[in-house]
Amino acid sequence: MTQRTIEGDMPSHGLLSPEGVQLDLPIAGPAPRMLAYAIDFVIIISLMVLLAIILFTVLPISAWLDRWLSSLFRESAGAATSKHLSQSLGRSAGVFIAIFVLAQFVIETGYFIFWEMMTNGRSPGKALIGLRVVCRDGLPINARSSVVRNVMRIADILPANYVVGLISMIISDSGERLGDHAAGTLVVRLDRPEAAPDLGGSNEPAPVPFTRQQLARIGPRELQLVRGALRRLSKLPENRGRELVAEVAETMRVRMELAELPSPDRVAFLRSVLSMAERYSREASR
Numbered sequence: 187m188t189q190r191t192i193e194g195d196m197p198s199h200g201l202l203s204p205e206g207v208q209l210d211l212p213i214a215g216p217a218p219r220m221l222a223y224a225i226d227f228v229i230i231i232s233l234m235v236l237l238a239i240i241l242f243t244v245l246p247i248s249a250w251l252d253r254w255l256s257s258l259f260r261e262s263a264g265a266a267t268s269k270h271l272s273q274s275l276g277r278s279a280g281v282f283i284a285i286f287v288l289a290q291f292v293i294e295t296g297y298f299i300f301w302e303m304m305t306n307g308r309s310p311g312k313a314l315i316g317l318r319v320v321c322r323d324g325l326p327i328n329a330r331s332s333v334v335r336n337v338m339r340i341a342d343i344l345p346a347n348y349v350v351g352l353i354s355m356i357i358s359d360s361g362e363r364l365g366d367h368a369a370g371t372l373v374v375r376l377d378r379p380e381a382a383p384d385l386g387g388s389n390e391p392a393p394v395p396f397t398r399q400q401l402a403r404i405g406p407r408e409l410q411l412v413r414g415a416l417r418r419l420s421k422l423p424e425n426r427g428r429e430l431v432a433e434v435a436e437t438m439r440v441r442m443e444l445a446e447l448p449s450p451d452r453v454a455f456l457r458s459v460l461s462m463a464e465r466y467s468r469e470a471s472r
Contacts, residue, residue, distance in 0.1 A: 199360050199372055201324055211324060212375040213361045214317045216352060219373055223348075225311035230294050237293070291343075295336045302332040316376045322360075331369040338365030396459070400442040401466040404459065408441055409467075412460045419453070431456065 198210040301309040307319035307327040319327050319335070342351030342363045351363035360372055415434040419427045435452040438459055449455045 197359070197361065199322070199374070201322075209324065211320070211372065212377055214373040214375050215361060216355045218315050218317060218375070219355070219361075220352075222309070222311035222315040222317055225314055226297070226309050227311075229310060230290070230297055233297070234289060234293055237289075291340060295339060298336045299329075299332050302327055302336075303329060307332075312373075317373055318376055319371050319373050322370045322372055327371055331371050335365035335369035335371050338363075338368050341365075395448075396442070396462055398466065400444070401463050403442050404438075404463040404466075408438065409460060409463055412438065412456050416453070416456060416460070 197213040197215070199213055200210050298309055302319055305313070308317070312318060319332075321327055321331060339351075342348055342354070342365055344350045348363075351365070354363045354367070355361050358367070360366075362372065366372060411434060415430050418430065422430060431452045435447060435455055438456065439447055442459075447455055449458070
């Protein structure tokens with residue numbers, strides 16, 4: 187697995203698919219991740235306010251706070267100097283700040299774990315910005331990785347406002363904060379793919395014939411692989427485009443159990459595979 191740059195200066199995380207084809211996961215940079223977190227943070231604060239209102243309504247917390255503050259001020263009023271009053275108020279403010287920070291961490295951690303498990307790595311903020319958390323091997327995030335990456339926020343948030351996490355993302359090749367390093371996860375962009383290239387009319391005869399048995403071995407994953415390779419050809423350097431076409435063509439040859447490629451033109455071979463496989467799939471579904 188390697189980190190590379192594709193389509194200009196966009197970073198990506200390279201890995202090999204089970205079929206042996208090089209895939210590139212587009213890495214999300216600090217800016218979109220910060221924007222996604224800002225959206226989630228507004229939701230988290232709203233949840234904290236709602237929770238506080240519910241607790242104050244259901245539990246006798248307000249009465250307890252009144253008694254505690256009254257005793258604090260009575261004690262301070264009997265003190266000989268204002269210094270004792272300032273120290274008492276400072277301790278009280280410290281207690282409230284500590285409770286607030288702890289509550290924020292607990293709610294924030296549970297918030298992200300919940301959404302990452304329910305939506306395969308997409309909190310509401312990430313969903314709006316077009317991001318997703320995945321494992322480094324490209325598979326969906328699991329419960330263990332989600333817990334580790336979110337508990338590690340306690341380190342990323344230091345000394346304040348995620349300074350450590352931001353520095354970690356900037357110096358990391360794959361844009362990982364400390365929680366991602368510990369959990370083995372990545373935050374990737376869900377770029378909207380372009381339409382597959384026009385392969386001609388459905389009635390146009392394909393230049394390379396295949397048997398129904400060979401076409402039956404091609405499933406949705408293989409079709410998606412071929413479409414992606416053809417779609418990216420115009421955006422890749424010539425050498426990289428030839429390598430990609432050769433890799434995908436060999437994968438399809440093995441998948442279809444062909445002794446050799448029926449055409450020396452690998453692009454024409456892939457277009458024929460895609461055209462005839464789609465036609466076969468439509469006929470089989472009737």
